Amino acid sequence: MTRARHSGNPPIFARILCFVVPLLFFLSVTASANQSSEIIKMDSLLNKNLQELVEVEFSLATGSPKQLKAAPSAATVITAEDIERLGVTTLDEALETVPGLHVIPSATNVFTSIWSIRGIYSQLNPQVLLLIDGQPMRSNTNGNKPYGLRIPASIISRIEILRGPGSAVHGADAFAGTINVITKSSSDIAGTRGGVRVGSFDSQSYWAEHGSSYGEWEIAAGAEYQKSRGDQGRVIERDALGSGSPSMAPGPLDTHYEELTSHLSVVRNGFASRLFYNEVFESGHGPGVSQTLTGDGTSKGRQLLGSLSYKSIDILPDFTASATLSGSYLLAKNWFRFFPQAYRNMVGVPEGEDLNGGLELTGDYHGISHHQLRVAGGMNYYTTDTSQRKNFGPGVPEQFGPLVDISNTPYVYLEGHDRTLLYAALQDEWNFTEGWELTAGVRLDDYSDFGSAINPRLALVWNMTPELTTKLLYGRAFRPPTFGEQHFQNNPATLGNTNLDPETLDSLELVFDYRPVNTVRLGLNVFAYRIKGMIDYVADPQPATTKTAQNARDQEGYGGELEADWKVTEILRLRGNFAYQNSVDKATDHAVPDTPGMKLYADVDWAFLPRWSAAAQYLWIGDRHRAVGDLRADIGNYDLVNLTVRRKEILKHWDISLAVRNLFDRSALEPSDPKVPGDYPLEGRSFWTELRFTF
Amino acid sequence: MHTLRPISRVFQRIANMVDRFSTQPGRFKPGTLIFQLTLLTCLSLCYPLQSICSSNQKASENELKAVYLYNFLQFVQWPSPLGGWSKGNAKIIGVVGDSPFGTALAELQITVNKNVTNPIKVIYYGQYHEDMNLRGCHLLFVSESEKQHIGKIMSNVKGAPVLTVSDVDDFISSGGMIALVREKGKIRWMINRGMTDKAGLRLSAQLLSIALTVVDKP
Numbered sequence: 001m002t003r004a005r006h007s008g009n010p011p012i013f014a015r016i017l018c019f020v021v022p023l024l025f026f027l028s029v030t031a032s033a034n035q036s037s038e039i040i041k042m043d044s045l046l047n048k049n050l051q052e053l054v055e056v057e058f059s060l061a062t063g064s065p066k067q068l069k070a071a072p073s074a075a076t077v078i079t080a081e082d083i084e085r086l087g088v089t090t091l092d093e094a095l096e097t098v099p100g101l102h103v104i105p106s107a108t109n110v111f112t113s114i115w116s117i118r119g120i121y122s123q124l125n126p127q128v129l130l131l132i133d134g135q136p137m138r139s140n141t142n143g144n145k146p147y148g149l150r151i152p153a154s155i156i157s158r159i160e161i162l163r164g165p166g167s168a169v170h171g172a173d174a175f176a177g178t179i180n181v182i183t184k185s186s187s188d189i190a191g192t193r194g195g196v197r198v199g200s201f202d203s204q205s206y207w208a209e210h211g212s213s214y215g216e217w218e219i220a221a222g223a224e225y226q227k228s229r230g231d232q233g234r235v236i237e238r239d240a241l242g243s244g245s246p247s248m249a250p251g252p253l254d255t256h257y258e259e260l261t262s263h264l265s266v267v268r269n270g271f272a273s274r275l276f277y278n279e280v281f282e283s284g285h286g287p288g289v290s291q292t293l294t295g296d297g298t299s300k301g302r303q304l305l306g307s308l309s310y311k312s313i314d315i316l317p318d319f320t321a322s323a324t325l326s327g328s329y330l331l332a333k334n335w336f337r338f339f340p341q342a343y344r345n346m347v348g349v350p351e352g353e354d355l356n357g358g359l360e361l362t363g364d365y366h367g368i369s370h371h372q373l374r375v376a377g378g379m380n381y382y383t384t385d386t387s388q389r390k391n392f393g394p395g396v397p398e399q400f401g402p403l404v405d406i407s408n409t410p411y412v413y414l415e416g417h418d419r420t421l422l423y424a425a426l427q428d429e430w431n432f433t434e435g436w437e438l439t440a441g442v443r444l445d446d447y448s449d450f451g452s453a454i455n456p457r458l459a460l461v462w463n464m465t466p467e468l469t470t471k472l473l474y475g476r477a478f479r480p481p482t483f484g485e486q487h488f489q490n491n492p493a494t495l496g497n498t499n500l501d502p503e504t505l506d507s508l509e510l511v512f513d514y515r516p517v518n519t520v521r522l523g524l525n526v527f528a529y530r531i532k533g534m535i536d537y538v539a540d541p542q543p544a545t546t547k548t549a550q551n552a553r554d555q556e557g558y559g560g561e562l563e564a565d566w567k568v569t570e571i572l573r574l575r576g577n578f579a580y581q582n583s584v585d586k587a588t589d590h591a592v593p594d595t596p597g598m599k600l601y602a603d604v605d606w607a608f609l610p611r612w613s614a615a616a617q618y619l620w621i622g623d624r625h626r627a628v629g630d631l632r633a634d635i636g637n638y639d640l641v642n643l644t645v646r647r648k649e650i651l652k653h654w655d656i657s658l659a660v661r662n663l664f665d666r667s668a669l670e671p672s673d674p675k676v677p678g679d680y681p682l683e684g685r686s687f688w689t690e691l692r693f694t695f
Numbered sequence: 696m697h698t699l700r701p702i703s704r705v706f707q708r709i710a711n712m713v714d715r716f717s718t719q720p721g722r723f724k725p726g727t728l729i730f731q732l733t734l735l736t737c738l739s740l741c742y743p744l745q746s747i748c749s750s751n752q753k754a755s756e757n758e759l760k761a762v763y764l765y766n767f768l769q770f771v772q773w774p775s776p777l778g779g780w781s782k783g784n785a786k787i788i789g790v791v792g793d794s795p796f797g798t799a800l801a802e803l804q805i806t807v808n809k810n811v812t813n814p815i816k817v818i819y820y821g822q823y824h825e826d827m828n829l830r831g832c833h834l835l836f837v838s839e840s841e842k843q844h845i846g847k848i849m850s851n852v853k854g855a856p857v858l859t860v861s862d863v864d865d866f867i868s869s870g871g872m873i874a875l876v877r878e879k880g881k882i883r884w885m886i887n888r889g890m891t892d893k894a895g896l897r898l899s900a901q902l903l904s905i906a907l908t909v910v911d912k913p
Binding site: 040042045046048053054057185213267364366370372 | 754755758759761762763765766797798799802803806807825826843844846847850864865868876877878879880881882883902905907910
């Protein structure tokens with residue numbers, strides 16, 4: 001019986017392989033023939049006149065890694081071309097390709113995604129600074145990026161990721177790393193484009209963008225709307241209430257979302273104004289705020305960032321100055337349902353509204369031979385206002401009854417707060433002898449509420465040979481306590497502490513960048529760091545059930561990353577990286593839980609026929625440990641394969657892409673709160689297709 | 696309608712054949728050798744068709760950009776005495792910073808210089824430093840690696856008849872003359888006429904008319 005089933009119905013992947021093997025053979029034969037016949041040679045290019053030249057398309061270039069070579073840090077740049085060729089649809093997907101960075105769903109209340117870099121990881125991970133066009137995007141309450149924020153890839157021109165401390169340049173929170181998302185400029189878009197993407201889980205996206213010059217005005221604008229029901233196959237067997245009534249487990253994690261993101265930039269004669277807007281209409285709470293499936297917990301948010309900057313070249317001889325005025329408004333609205341309604345009608349509706357403003361002045365002076373000096377100074381003002389409705393706890397007459405507005409009462413979870421920051425920074429790039437450059441910088445931050453912090457950095461860059469660059473980097477970073485960590489009150493779980501100090505990090509790093517030939521880049525980074533006074537919520541003495549923020553623990557870690565990028569031919573490119581880290585919580589002397597000790601990533605991009613290209617991605621996550629006291633076996637490793645095939649100009653002006661994510665439908669698990677013992681499953685196999693048009 | 700009948704009959708027969716094959720176990724199932732060979736043959740037959748149909752030609756981005764630099768030399772008039780070719784002198788392309796061209800400029804030089812009437816020369820200045828004199832070339836290409844120093848480089852050649860070209864973002868607003876930009880998979884350029892006028896360079900009407908945009912920033 002079994003045998004008959006085997007021969008009659010081979011497993012789907014055996015069948016796919018039978019298609020794929022001859023196809024690959026055929027393609028490899030034709031692609032090599034194709035390469036010589038389709039790439040125009042220099043001779044014939046020179047014979048074309050200007051009008052003919054502008055009609056010639058170029059093939060994918062290696063991006064612009066050159067400038068990275070000299071950057072005084074361990075940096076990765078992801079360009080719009082990388083994004084397009086890999087079929088990346090969101091910022092999170094792009095970041096998963098970065099060595100030493102892993103995207104994890106937060107095991108805390110709202111299941112928002114967080115970015116763990118080099119083993120530095122906490123539940124909302126405010127240790128990573130997200131910038132949009134250089135402006136911080138973070139909540140004043142928790143220091144995290146907004147809940148449910150999914151930045152669509154369509155608006156991104158490039159992403160600059162700095163691993164390691166960046167406080168000497170960016171100030172607070174550039175701790176484990178800094179991620180700067182640069183939105184598309186008018187020349188990036190140069191025309192009008194749009195696209196429609198539909199796929200598994202009822203997911204759909206619509207985007208459009210326009211960029212061009214009107215006289216002296218350069219204007220770029222883009223927007224994307226995204227919506228999905230979420231994978232209903234991400235089932236957890238048990239939750240905090242167990243399995244079966246009154247629990248809703250087994251049941252799927254709630255990962256539905258609906259979101260709109262847009263950007264606008266207007267540039268004219270040294271002036272640039274930028275606007276970024278994101279609205280989270282809905283973002284599901286995964287396993288639920290109290291690790292209990294409830295069916296209706298969601299977060300909503302509205303993010304608005306704006307800036308106006310002016311850059312003047314040669315205001316004085318050898319001096320360039322710029323000024324940036326910035327403002328941001330962040331609104332977070334949560335509907336927290338703690339248990340299934342039938343079990344206990346316990347609801348909290350906290351809202352936080354942040355309003356921030358700042359002014360920064362920067363000057364670059366290059367009047368001293370072999371030196372490039374930069375001075376910067378500025379001030380920022382941060383405010384948070386809160387409101388809250390809930391039907392439980394102090395200030396509520398009827399427990400689990402109707403919602404009561406406790407805004408502006410002593411019972412609210414967090415009162416309104418504000419703080420002012422003044423800062424000054426100085427940096428010198430000193431090219432002291434042929435091939436050697438020393439970058440030294442320091443930044444002083446002075447906060448109105450907790451005091452000041454000084455963060456230096458030193459980078460010694462040595463171009464040993466034209467092929468090999470070596471960098472030795474030292475840096476310090478800090479993360480100030482957030483309003484929440486200082487002032488949370490009346491919370492069922494977490495309380496603030498006004499005596500907190502900032503957590504600090506010192507890091508030392510050695511970087512090798514080797515480009516033996518123009519088409520190959522090899523990189524090796526080794527690093528070690530020490531964090532002092534990491535802020536965490538620590539359980540209060542019995543019989544209290546609350547946790548209070550403390551400078552609870554120190555952490556130490558070391559590790560390395562190996563990167564390779566090989567443009568084999570004009571039509572074939574291979575990339576990969578492997579990252580290892582070993583981080584130890586000094587309070588327990590145990591490995592930092594949940595974050596991967598090892599990560600392997602590789603991709604291949606192959607323009608196998610004219611106008612066709614295919615990309616495959618491979619990701620392996622391994623070596624994850626449990627927290628001390630969590631008696632579950634260590635979480636298993638997983639690997640995922642993604643495929644994307646693109647065809648340009650399937651019709652005039654129309655391109656099409658097809659993608660499979662988690663091709664082999666692997667069961668991939670990310671660490672859960674122990675109340676959900678079976679860990680959080682990631683998405684199963686999914687498909688999407690995208691049609692895009694260009695005018 | 697009658698004329699369509701034979702055609703539909705042919706399709707019917709093909710359909711029947713496929714049906715017969717696929718209902719016979721083990722004969723023409725995906726995964727069998729015969730299936731793979733058939734697939735391979737069909738695809739191989741499709742290939743020449745595909746390459747005939749395709750008129751889409753591509754060039755390496757580096758080479759395309761290098762050829763543009765050469766074209767700019769032809770469509771721009773330098774004030775004498777830098778004049779150039781008429782006197783049989785080579786026109787000079789300077790590259791400041793890490794050259795993004797790979798071997799493309801060397802190849803350009805070899806190919807162009809076979810024709811001795813319009814020779815070119817390429818100077819690689821390397822990474823920018825204060826003591827550099829960048830005024831000794833006709834066309835200066837500013838590499839991405841020198842993005843931080845664009846202001847200084849522009850001051851360095853200020854007033855000299857040097858055509859500045861780059862593919863760095865915001866090159867025009869930083870005081871550059873010609874910015875190479877990617878547009879829909881092709882390379883185009885933007886011109887800042889204010890700067891070229893100031894330097895005494897005369898741009899041909901063709902160069903201006905095909906440009907993506909022409910601005911006039913002082």
